[in-house]
Amino acid sequence: MADLLIQVHEVDGVAVLRPEGFINAHTVRQFELALEALVHEGKYAILLDCRLLNYISSAGLGAIMGLIETVRENGGDILLCNLQKNVFEIFDTLGFTQLYRVFATEGEALKCLNGTI
Amino acid sequence: MRNPAEPESFRLVIPSQTRYLNLVTGMAKRASIVAGMDDATSAKVSIAVDEAVTNVIVHAYNSEADHQVDIELRFMPQSLEVHICHNGRAIRENEVVLPDPREYVKHPRKGGLGLLLMSRFMDEIRYIETGEGSECCMIKRVV
Numbered sequence: 001m002a003d004l005l006i007q008v009h010e011v012d013g014v015a016v017l018r019p020e021g022f023i024n025a026h027t028v029r030q031f032e033l034a035l036e037a038l039v040h041e042g043k044y045a046i047l048l049d050c051r052l053l054n055y056i057s058s059a060g061l062g063a064i065m066g067l068i069e070t071v072r073e074n075g076g077d078i079l080l081c082n083l084q085k086n087v088f089e090i091f092d093t094l095g096f097t098q099l100y101r102v103f104a105t106e107g108e109a110l111k112c113l114n115g116t117i
Numbered sequence: 118m119r120n121p122a123e124p125e126s127f128r129l130v131i132p133s134q135t136r137y138l139n140l141v142t143g144m145a146k147r148a149s150i151v152a153g154m155d156d157a158t159s160a161k162v163s164i165a166v167d168e169a170v171t172n173v174i175v176h177a178y179n180s181e182a183d184h185q186v187d188i189e190l191r192f193m194p195q196s197l198e199v200h201i202c203h204n205g206r207a208i209r210e211n212e213v214v215l216p217d218p219r220e221y222v223k224h225p226r227k228g229g230l231g232l233l234l235m236s237r238f239m240d241e242i243r244y245i246e247t248g249e250g251s252e253c254c255m256i257k258r259v260v
Contacts, residue, residue, distance in 0.1 A: 003139055022139055022142075024135070024138050024139070024142075024167055024171070025135040025138060025167075025171040025174070025175065026135035026136050026138050026139070055142075055160065055163070055164060055167075057164060057167045057168060057171065057231070057234075058168060058230035058231040058233075058234055059171065059231075061230055062230065085157065086157060086160035086161075086164075089157070089160075089161070090164060090234065093233075093234065093237050093238070094230055094233060094234065
């Protein structure tokens with residue numbers, strides 16, 4: 001199996017990006033390109049569904065950080081859901097849970113995005 | 118034969134390429150479990166090792182693929198030691214500046230987070246220069 005697979009689908013105008021595997025310095029460009037493609041298509045309501053994400057290193061967090069400003073300037077946001085315990089801990093340790101809204105389920109995150117964007 | 122006075126250990130030497138990261142982190146995670154750590158702690162050790170080896174490949178070797186990174190795991194009586202050795206540009210203890218997460222949240226920027234993750238997830242980190250090269254030594258105690 002590849003280190004990282006990324007599925008993208010759309011639900012009610014929200015782009016749901018589901019990474020599967022590991023986001024590290026080796027796979028981060030693939031992750032970055034998937035995020036950049038959404039932004040270039042003008043899709044600024046983005047949900048990262050992390051249910052299949054085994055871990056994310058600082059390289060992956062940097063990729064999200066690199067796009068958040070553009071996304072928010074365009075009235076959108078990047079939300080996160082279904083974080084596994086160790087992935088949540090990485091986000092929380094670095095204070096990212098204060099920068100990004102994190103939801104337990106995809107349904108809750110979609111409700112939030114549809115209500116505010 | 119192993120000298121009984123020395124700790125049990127094993128080594129992995131990889132080319133300085135990020136495609137081997139998963140191999141190294143998988144090994145670090147399994148080693149942490151063998152050392153007696155739980156799943157959550159072993160996941161932290163594996164992330165710290167990912168960050169440290171990435172630093173060597175990207176910063177010490179400037180992403181040049183034809184060098185080597187030597188990773189040794191030592192099973193100490195009450196801890197696991199991870200020694201990451203290389204011949205690239207040395208990282209000196211006094212050069213390590215950890216970003217303040219509170220400031221980071223106020224002024225987000227790319228980069229600088231790997232060292233912070235390492236320091237939060239491991240109990241001790243030392244940067245050592247030897248006659249043969251440089252070493253990052255990380256220690257996680259088994260509680």
